[in-house]
Amino acid sequence: MTITTPSAIQITPAAGLWLPAVSAEPLQTALENINYLMRYHRPPLVSHAYTAEHALTRSSVYVVPVLPSADGLRYTFEHRFVCDTATQSVTVTVDETATYAGVGTTWANIYSQAVTTSGTGGNLTTHTKIDQTIAASTRALRITYTAPGVGARNDHHLLVHPQPGDPAAGIATSGATPFDDGAIVHAGRGAVHEEWLNRCKITTVALLQDRLQCALSFLQDESNQLWQWSAGSDTDFRSLPPVRVWLPNQGPTCALTIYALATVDAGATADLIRVRQTGNVQGAVALTLDATNAIVSGSLAVQTQGEGLMRYVDIEIGAKRTAGNKTQLKAVTGYYRPGD
Helix, strand or coil, X not given: XXXXXXXXXXXXXXXXHCXXXXXXXXXXXXXXXXXXXXXXXXXXXXXXXXXXXXXXXXXXXXXXXXXXXXXXXXXXXXXXXXXXXXXXXXXXXXXEECCCCHHHCCCEEEEEEEEECCCCCCCEEEEEEEEEECCCCCCEEEEEECCCCCCCEEEEEXXXXXXXXXXXXXXXXXXXXXXCCCCCCCCCCCCCCHHHHXXXXXXXXXXXXXXXXXXXXXXXXXXXXXXXXXXXXXXXXXXXXXXXXXXXXXXXXXXXXXXXXXXXXXXXXXXXXXXXXXXXXXXXXXXXXXXXXXXXXEEEEEECECCHHHCEEEEEXXXXXXXXXXXXXXXXXXXXXXXX
């Protein structure tokens, strides 16, 4: 018995689907493709470009709201930053928590590693760490970069994507089920039955629903925000530039799940963060979230524009304040599930 994981999707030619015999093929090929998807479907859980000060000579701490796979997958972390002085040591630390509570948060370490930066000052350093498990219950990641010994550091980007191993026997928590060819290739030939046919769809849908894709992001230092709505009398929303979010083949509507982290120095916290669709689209709506220094979430139903692979929406993130107070937006993560 073998759970075979192809190295690429296997495409059955159209001729192989014209009144095929009720036999191993083309069903076995389709079933092996779900094993491929279980290992190689790797949409980014995190894809955040840092909004940070230039030429940092201190440590930085970023908290990213996340909703990882229910299967407790391994992930690859890719950190990108630049030091203006060659060959500096910067320690990269990643922690996780199921409940973010500001300074009182209990964090569990995923890994910590000293990274030697590029041997040429001003060149990009990419630090990659593979096979790091993120617990299914995790709702925030904390990323810490220490100051270089000499010179300054500019933080560029964080990418986190699944990197599971070969599928193992059994039904995963997500509902995905791999295919073992023991029965279908046995000399006695296992019967071609409905469960095998259904498994092609059920496992594919389970993976799409479980491994969310980051489509919208914003991220600042936990305690040193470059962009904030400082104390004053203006209580209208102040918006960041709109961004285009690509949602291939989604529509005419698509549900984005938005997670946000924001706080205020004083005053009311309700409805101070807004995420909305822009572009004068008929039926466009807005989602407002609270700035309670906890991770809050909601759903935004957007109207997609364009056709096919070029489907998109334009999204604007904004914040407002109560009179005399300051609002600090720390992070936004927006996910979509194909088909929602």
